[in-house]
Amino acid sequence: MRQWMTAALWPALVLPALAGDPxxxxxxxxxxxxxxSCSLCxxxxxxxxxGQIGPNLDELRPTAEQVGxxxxxxxxxxxxxxDSLSPEQISAVAAYVAGVAGS
Structure with missing residues (x-):
C-alpha cells in the first residue's frame, strides 16, 4: 500500500518543481x-x-491581493x-511580495 501511495503522489510533488519556482x-x-524596477522604489x-520612494514592504506586509x-x-x-506585465507575472510578483515581506 505504501508504494502505491508514493507512486500516486509523485506527480503532485514533482510537477510544481518542474514548472519552476514561483x-x-x-x-x-x-x-x-x-x-x-520595484526595487528602485x-x-x-x-x-x-x-528604495525610499514607495512604502517599505517589509513594514507594510501587504496581502497578495493588495499587491496585485x-x-x-x-x-x-x-x-x-x-500594460507591461502579464496577469501571470502580476500574480507571481504579488505572491512573492506577500510571501516574503517582513521576513
Whole structure:
C-alpha cells in the first residue's frame, strides 16, 4: 500500500518543481523585469532593495491581493503595470511580495 501511495503522489510533488519556482520568478519580476524596477522604489529585504520612494514592504506586509491591485492599476505615484506585465507575472510578483515581506 505504501508504494502505491508514493507512486500516486509523485506527480503532485514533482510537477510544481518542474514548472519552476514561483517565488523565484516573482523575485525576478520585482528586481529585474518590471520597468521601472520595484526595487528602485520599495524596500524589501528578501530582494535586497532599499528604495525610499514607495512604502517599505517589509513594514507594510501587504496581502497578495493588495499587491496585485497596486501593481495592476498603480497607486499614488506608482504607475500601473497592467500594460507591461502579464496577469501571470502580476500574480507571481504579488505572491512573492506577500510571501516574503517582513521576513
Amino acid at each position: 517565488l523565484a520568478e516573482g523575485r525576478r519580476i520585482f528586481t529585474e523585469l518590471a520597468q521601472p 520599495h524596500t524589501l529585504n528578501d530582494a535586497g532593495s532599499a 491591485k497596486a501593481v495592476s492599476g498603480g497607486v499614488g505615484i506608482m504607475p500601473p503595470f497592467a
